[in-house]
Amino acid sequence: MKVTIKLFATLRIGRGKILKKEYPEGTIIRDIIRDLNIYEKDVAILLKNGISTKMDKEPADGDTLSIFPPIGGG
Amino acid sequence: MNNYFGYQGVILRVNLSDGKISKEPLNLEDGVKFIGGRGLGTKILFDEVDPKIDPLSIDNKVIFATGPLSGTATPTGGRYMVITKSPLTGTVASSNSGGFWGAELKLAGYDAVIIEGKSEKPVYLNIADDVVTLEDASGIWGNLVDETTTKLENIHGEKARIATIGPAGEKLSKISGVMNERGRAAGRSGVGAVLGSKNFKAIVVRGTNKVNIKEPDKLKGAxxxxxxxxxxxxxxxxxxxxxxxxxxxxxxxxxxxxxxxNFQESHxxxxxxxxxxxxxxxxxxxxDPCYRCPIGCGRYCEADYAKGAGPEYETIWGYGSNCGVSDLGAIIKANYWCNEYGLDTISAATTIAAAMELYQKGYIKKEDLDGGPELVWGNADAIIEWTKRMGEGNGLGALMAEGSYRLCENFGVSELSMSVKKQEMPAYDPRGIQGIGLNYATSNRGGCHVRGYMISPxxxxxPQPLDRFATEGKAEWTKIFQDFTAAIDSVGLCLFTSFALGADDYADLYNAVCGTTLSGNDFIEHGERVWNLERLFNLKAGIDPSQDTLPKRxxxxxxxxxxxxxxxxxxxxxxPLYYKERGWTENGLPTDEKLESLGIKEYK
Structure with a gap:
């Protein structure tokens, strides 16, 4: 399945802003986070197609993940 | 050295009509009950100003208030509040600012300054510890904020801290604020116009005293x-x-x-x-961090000539996506002109967005623009030029300087103003975040995110995740956030500390400084008292609960x-769940029982 991954703030360093990746069926978000060398503790906001989701969920083909470190406040 | 702890024990009263300056003792019982800052300022306003008055009349007063933790060795203790009756909303206004000015006022020896009456000629106030004088402001009246600040620094020394209005406040713009250290703003609700209506330009302050700490060792730990x-x-x-x-x-x-x-889209x-x-x-x-701040969220940016504080998220959103503009350099320039003219960036930007929708729909016509840039979505020149015209009060800019509600009302379509109680809403669409919408609708100063920042959960x-689309639990959380914030605004610390600190942490700091024994729950209850007091002021001012709503859109x-x-x-x-949670009637009125329990029944 093809997944678009949007990274923000410090998570972009050494990884880029938008990644287009392909993963085998059954891959859960936690696997993708590990594949990107991101520590789970550095993920504060996790969205699938703009809706809050969890690490153990499985994205579908064509989904977009947005991943933010602990940031924010305005 | 005074006999107070946390407080300086002195309220400075400045009557502009007769030029009399007096120092009054702080009633410590008021401090205990309303803490300071927003709470104490609202109490003074309610005691001394009829809520029904015209906000731009001689009868209004402006209170600059610090908190018991302002100027102390606590994180972010530099905040102050400007409390008055708002000419924008008709509600109580209490605008908060950071920087260094609030701490300086406290260290000069004052818990609050009350500005009352009206001067015949432009004046400013000079405070150098216990020496306080009114000075001729004819040489700075009409000046932009940077020029005003520089001139006053040249007279009073670079260590002096300066809070001033800009030309927008002088021209009574209902979206003008008070600027300190050039780029920090007590921005919202038109507090600058109330000072302008009194021919009052600025407060220069230099403070070299200390704040007495009751339990220094305990404070070190906290x-x-x-x-x-x-x-x-x-x-x-x-x-x-x-x-x-x-x-x-x-x-x-x-x-x-x-x-x-202008909220027509949300992406x-x-x-x-x-x-x-x-x-x-x-x-x-x-x-560009504030006084004793370990967070340091303040930015200093440059885009060509525009150098200075900001822009904040709210400003970038208001001039950016809300006007369809993607030119960040232009947004920095628009922010710069807001700071120079002393305009609230949220209201100024959102009023331009409303003007763009009025132009889109044919209410404002090309001939109304006096040769100015077209008010079309995405026009970067427009956000800069129309900000300046609002600041100058020229042509259509003068009407826009009244805020989006009055602008849209002028064309018979007030529903196009994205405001609550006539104050422009900030940068979060409440359709996609239910709790922040409830907070906007019930905020005591109209559209505002920092009365109860439900974006946090x-x-x-x-402190814990909430489903943004759900309605369950939002009434309870909104009430807690509103009360908690009212207490933080009263104690004199920055709201941003609350991402990390809980009520017990604030109580520990407050107790160590003042020698009190508040629990975390007591601290939040103090905030609830302030919230209800503000609500009572608004009800007496004629702001009825039917205004607890959102734009039709x-x-x-x-x-x-x-x-x-x-x-x-x-x-x-x-x-309805929120009213119930507050212990109010189903019509949104505080009950006698609730007011009795908070000890403010006499204000009903």
Missing amino acids: FSNSMTKIRENGVTGQGLPAYGTAVLVNIINEHGALPTN FDLAEAISGETLAEKYLKKK EILGL LLEDPISSGPSKGWLSKLSETL
């Missing part, structure tokens, strides 16, 4: 504990220091809750160009695209 929590928290220890508030642009846009084109395709990440990469020159997951037109597509604000579900 300080150390709170600093550790602030440094270890992701938001206050990493996110805000690295990116400032602007990092929210991408966060809120990814959720599909970034108001775009901006060009958000990356105006994001905090882009700001840091292209325009950020240095950080609904988007950032702090947010209640009737579902979001048309993006991740929040199809959602509306469900205020009709959450508002």
Whole structure:
């Protein structure tokens, strides 16, 4: 399945802003986070197609993940 | 050396009509009951000003208030509040600012300054510890904020801290604020216009005293504990220091809750160009932290001639996506002119967005523009030039300087103003975030995010995640956030500390400084007292509960695209629960029982 991954703030360093990746069926978000060398503790906001989701969920083909470190406040 | 702890024990009263300056003792019982800052200032306003008065009449007063922790060795103890009756909303106004000015006023020896009456000629106040004088302001009247500040620094020395209004306040713009240290603003609700109506330009202050601490050892422990929590928290220890508030642009846009084109859309395709990440990469020159702040979210940016504080997230959103503009350099310039003229960036930007919708729909015509840039979505020149025209009060700019509600009302379509109680809403679409909508609708100063920042649990997951679309639990959480914030605003610390600190932490700091024995729950209850007092002021001012609502668009037109597509604000579900949670009647009136328990029944 093809997944678009949007990274923000410090998570972009050494990884880029938008990644287009392909993963085998059954891959859960936690696997993708590990594949990107991101520590789970550095993920504060996790969205699938703009809706809050969890690490153990499985994205579908064509989904977009947005991943933010602990940031924010305005 | 006075006999107070945390407080200086002195309230300075300045009568502009007869030039009399007097120092009055602080009634410590008022301090115990209303803490200070926002709470104490509201209490003074209510005691001395009839809520029904015209806000721009001689009868209004302006109170600059510090808190018991202002000027002490606590994290972010530099805040102050400006409390008055708002000419924008007709409600109580209490605008908060950071920087250094609040701490300086406290160290000069004052808990609050009351400005009353009206001067015949422009004046400013000079405070050098216990020497206080009114001075001729004819040489600075009409000057921009930077020029005013420089001139006053030349007279009174570079160590003097200066809070001033700009030309917008002098011209009685209902969206003008008070600026301190050039780029910090007590921005909202038109507090600058009330000073302008009194021919009052600025307060220069130099303070060299100390604040007595009741239990210094205990304070060291409480300080150390709170600093550790602030440094270890992701938001206050990493996110805000690295990116400032602007990092929210991408966060809120990814959720599909970034108001775009005057809330006609909720997703901006060009958000990356105006994001905090882009700001840091292209325009950020240095950080610009406030007094004793370990967070340091303040930014100092440059875009050509425009050099100075900001822009904050709210400003970038207002001039950016809400006007369809993706030119971050132009947004920095518009922000610069707001600071120079002393305009509130949220209201100024959102009023331009409303003007763009009026132009889009044919209410404002090309001939109304007096040769100015076209008010079309995405026009970067327009946001700069129309900000200046609002500041100058020229032509259509004069009407826009009244705020979006009066602008739209002038064309018979007040529903196009994205405001609550005539004050413009900030940068979160309440259709996609239910709790923040309830907070906007019930805020005691109209459209405002920092009366109860429900974004914290609904988007950032702090202190715990809440489903942003759900209505369950939002009444309870909104009440807690509102009460908690009222207490933080009263004690004199920055609201941003609350990402890391809980009520017990604030109580520990307050107790160590003042020698009190408040629990965390007591601290929040103090905030509830302040909230109810503000509500009573508003009710007496004629702001009835029917105004606890949102613009029609947010209640009737579902979001048309993006991740929040199809959602509306469900205020009709959450508002009755909120009134119940507050212990008010089903019509939104505080009950005798509630007021009795809070000890403020006499204000009903």
